[in-house]
Amino acid sequence: MSAITVRPVLSKADTKAFIELAYRLNGDDPHWVPPLRAEVAATIDPKKNGWFSHAEAQLFLAERGGKVVGRISAHIDRLALxxxxxxxxxxxxxxWGLFEAEDAEVAKTVIETAEQxxxxxxxxxxxxxxxxxxxEEPGLLVKGHDHSPTVLMGHHPARYQGWIEALGYTEAKKLVTYELNVAQExxxxxxxxxSNGEKNPRIRIRKVDKSKFAEEAAIILAILNDAWSDxxxxxPLTQPEIDDVGKKLKPLVFEDLIRIAxxxxxxxxxMVTLPDLNEAIKPLKGSLLPFGWAxxxxxxxxxxxxxxxxxxxxxxxxLQSSRMASQLAFMLIEQIRRAxxxxxxxxxxxIGWILEDNQGMVAIADAIExxxxREYLIYHKPI
Incomplete structure (x- = not known):
């Protein structure tokens, strides 16, 4: 078998090859949702992804016998430091991330390149x-390979877990998603x-006003950065990221599905709820042409x-750990469920992703049956 060579992504042709590899390696998986190529390109473009305002990344391609067989990103987030x-x-x-590999040898080579x-x-x-x-898409899917992911969630071959763990990586954190029948009360x-909350004059659950998109986004961001800070x-999400996410998700914003208490x-x-865009884009096979855009x-x-x-x-x-917090959460969930x-x-x-040990959210998920x-693992390893 030919030797594996790894090189940095430096050209437009390299970028295209980096993007296309995922479609070749995952195309036979009936549950994989081909992302729109333009969205993938925007994610790795420092001019189009606000994350790069506080981070840097290097993309790598692995080749064997002149064929692209693996890819990975290595990156540093200054806010994480x-x-x-x-x-x-x-x-x-x-x-490291954006990982794809044809076999275990390729996986080892690209991950070691990122580590170096x-x-x-x-x-x-x-x-x-x-x-x-x-x-964006943290973690490796380790449970839930038998159904397609929802919008903005990842989907990975089951074989990747063994390849990564064989290199000395251990679990840092497990993320989970919860599924429920929303047609059922x-x-x-x-x-x-x-019902008691809806009778309480101190509480108001309102829809967002899409005509005031920036103002509503600022309110949600302020609550988010406070609620999740520990x-x-x-x-913390930065303004450049909010601006880019806003452009990306605004078409998916429906006022009755996003509410503020x-x-x-x-x-x-x-609570932010999105209709599952993946149901619409899966048949498009990653392209809006010729008629996918319509x-x-x-x-x-x-x-x-x-x-x-x-x-x-x-x-x-x-308010966290109070009865009021639980009541507000249930009210938000119920009113959006009805809509x-x-x-x-x-x-x-x-619902998710949720940290597996987030007791408050796990209790809410259990209470609504x-x-x-799906389970995702984030791994860590001393280097």
């Missing part, structure tokens, strides 16, 4: 896969909690979907 170590990252921490790049930068710990930001106890792996007139909690635009006008995903929700820190079923035809919901359907 500033974190306290007890929150998972901190000084000396580097990352990080060592050369003075780093002492590698965490992966994280592609590229912790807010919640248990009576939850219904009573919601979580493992938390890196106010207590005595103060915004204290929120189909997607038609779908976005008023999507009718099987699944809704809740990627983000939060309650301000001062998802009646206005979009949804019957399935997915959801169950874990």
């Amino acid at each position: 500033e974190m306290p170590r007890e929150q998972g990252f901190g000084p000396g921490t580097g990352f 790049w990080l060592r050369d930068k003075g780093l002492t710990k590698a965490i992966g896969p994280v592609s590229l930001s912790i807010w 919640f248990p009576p106890l939850i219904q009573r909690i919601v 979580n493992w792996g938390f890196i 106010e207590l005595d007139g103060e915004p204290v909690a929120f 189909k997607l635009l038609l779908w976005l006008r008023r999507p009718q979907v099987l699944t809704m995903r809740v990627p983000l929700m939060g309650v301000v820190k001062r 998802a079923v009646s206005n979009y035809g949804a019957s399935r919901g997915e 959801s169950h874990v359907n």
